[in-house]
Amino acid sequence: MVESLLNRAPSDSWTRDALETRRRAIATAHARGASGVETVTALTDLADDILHDLYALEYAGTFNPTGVALVALGGYGRRELAPYSDIDLMFLYEPLHEREARAVSTAILHVLWDLGFLVGHSLRTIADCRSMGRTDLTVRTSLMEARWLAGDQTLFGEFTRTYREQVSGKRVQEYVAQKLADRQQEYGKYGSTNFLLEPNIKKSRGGLRDLHLLKWTALARYETSSLEDLSAGGLLSAGDVAALWDAQEFLWRVRNELHFYALRAQDILTFDEQIRIAGLWGFKDLPHLLAVEQFMQQYYRHSTSVCDITSRFVSQAMQRSVWQRLAAWLPARRVERYFELTKDEITVPPDLRDEAFSDGSRILRLFQLAQTYRLAIADSLVQELPDRVSAVGDDVFRREPSRRSFLAILSGPWRVAETLHAMHRVHLLERFVPTFGTVRGLMQFNAYHKYTVDQHSLLAVSQAEEIGTTNGLLGRVYREIKRKDLLHLALLIHDIGKGQEEDHSLIGERIAVDVSKRLGLDDHETQLLVFLVRYHLLMSSTAFRRDSSDEKVVLRFARQVGTPEALKMLFVLTAADIAAVGPGVLTRWKETLLGDLFIKTHKELAGGEEAETTYEGLLDLAKEVRQAVLARLGQRLPQDWLRKQLEAWPDHYLAAMPVERTVTHLEWLAKLADASVLVDAQHDPALGTTDYTVYTQEKIMPGVFSKIAGVLAAKGLQILDAQILTLADGMVVDVFRVQDPDSPDGPPPSRIRDVSESIATVLEGRRSVEALLQEASRFGQSLHGVPLREPTVVQVDNDSSERFTIIDVFADDRQGLLYVITRAIFDLGLSVHAARISTRLDQVVDVFYVTDQAGGKIDDPGRCKLISETITARIEEYLGQTQTTRPVVHRANVQRKS
């Protein structure tokens, strides 16, 4: 061979021009459709030709052809040169031939440099190779790929043998682990997902470098890097090999195109290049999917398979020794007959797999167990799963127990995103959410999103989990959410309407309905899910583009969201969605704006203080208050009566109110024996409000609360807040905080007397509220109300409180409206336990904490619907009466009545 080289007429005409001509020929072939392999091979051949010629030229002179060899390393050694790749060369010499080697290398390198090649070179003896290979990971790798080019073949043969024996065949485990760690560091730099929108074709995750990693691992472990050999040896499945070939071909071809076009080693697939190449390769824009998106979808498919197959292969190659494996298996325990759990893996023994998975729902059970015990599913099993999943009929996933397992996985409390991700990789997720299959690798062609739709959705789920571990407002709200499964599900599907013509929120809404059906969610759950998907952009657009210090903005938003639970979910969903767009996108700036809107809206929806709030030590506090009150009143009032009353007093009320107030209440109640109704009024000049406290017996008249509200309305007072207490022996304490527009500087005693007497008259049945209202109607108030702009919305919310059903009412304000509402609530047979009444501008937002007569929540959906409809109808009727020119109310946007 050496002789033949020497005998060949060396071409001394390797000029830049000659090189350019050859290179242009290769570029033309590429442009005409030459495959990636053809091009990299042609480029490698070209470099080989040049080096053969140059080497022969040198040796046509004086040197002895033995003792020196020219060796190709790295990518050049693998015969995988891209148009502007570096060329790695080694001059291998015997110690005696050092002078010669230096001379040859200088001569050859000078020509290569002049030709414009980027050359990496080294001069080494076999001993050098051994010692450097042992200490330097990169050198060790590139030497494994050494390929003889010219010179002393015997020397090269000896190098290969000793290097294999003494370096590359040793400590393989450690080597692979280090390479993997290196690669992971590189991911950190070039993108830890293979779904970057502007990927580096070589170094990003799923890029060519991952293929190299697979080949290096194979070389170190099995002494071959040929995919066919690996397949023949049973180390890679035929399907994997085919996928890797396709991916390699695609990546090479893209990389060649990038280099040829940029005329330099350009490895980043930028937006500009994506558009150009997509057009060049004949992708056509479709109405809903751009050419570039189709092209990139192919890229993501390939990079995903490279990434998956490589990580499986590498972890297989790193398998611990038999003994270590045995040790890990020893404490294995069997769960539910088929599942074997070890320290860090879950699997099904191969001989049991067919039997186990004959019931398709066990696949879900497998993922659920993996999540619960925080284990990884064994690689050998993961490999089989896509086939096993596709063998299962759709009906299995639409029935119990599959559905239950899936919802359990979504609830967490940990590794939700991780588990969903694993399910996505084996094509299981799309069996529950079919659209998830079509958004696989679907990019969003804009400069804002960094990830493809499916990755973005999964990342959003993991961001929500991440948020749950933080200390701020967001973290707290996440932890308070009761239906985390619905939140996670909403995050998973919120964007998958993308890639089609219609607005993705609307398509998403339909998908949500479909998914709800598949999972057998009830009406209420379905409505919540649909709301979150349909309006997933509502909170960010309101917080960032509207003025949240404007009450109108907050009210409108509150009206759309409806309940505190929906608000909490939307808040976390919005933040997680933004965070999943890319690192650093959810800034403190955005978080603050969202949090501000959340708090303001929450106040509207839940009322200022929630009866629910479980302060730590609330019980202790209530106990202290009881004792303090006893100490204060024990001398004057009978102990037994006091104790009985205090026991009936709700803990949260005692804890939240000053002792003074409780003492006052009790003193008044003690006096009640002599009268049927007592009214106490206190004016607070600082707030400009007056508290009317009404003491009476429950049995005096039905609907006490609504009657009082009616009287106050008739007297022209605006009710801000109301608190209802029902105590022992049917004693009632109702506190109304009101504002008196007629006497802004505080009501004169006559006014207070008038109001108090009117309350007593009505409660004692001597006059009716209706008569009072009639008498009180004032000119210009009822007839010339503000034109109606907003529809009436009544929400029944069973999620936000453990003990109460909460009714939220949004309506246009009108004098006496509260009476109408409370009357309706009373007619429906509900008792009001607390209420918060706010009137903002021309809108009322009233929140009532109610129970049925037995003191329980109203859980029956039919009854909830009736409540909402009855109250709405009464309000509409009332508003219709008081204003003749009412515009048509569009009821269509009354959502989520439950």
Added chain:
Amino acid sequence: MKKIEAIIKPFKLEEVKDALTELGVYGMTVSEVRGFGRQKGHKEAYRGTEYTIEFVPKTKIEVVVVDNLANKVVETIIRTAKTGSIGDGKIFVSNLDEVVRIRTGETGDRAI
């Protein structure tokens, strides 16, 4: 040449941008900033826990214009960014020594 920096309420950005574009200002730099002036931070309570908002989120707009446009720009920003309530923001105007367009090397008014 003048450099005009305006700190405004975030939701006012679109309005201000549109008005400035109409005026013939074609380039601007926008950033999300946090800070406080007289508005100070404030506290929000959620279920008994207070969340302090020390720095209020604002949007900063920077535009560079030829001298005779500066007053117009300032007027426009005032007109569009004003809500009349506390925290509407501030405008800073300063003299600018030089502008260079990186691609062409053009300087001065032509580079704006």
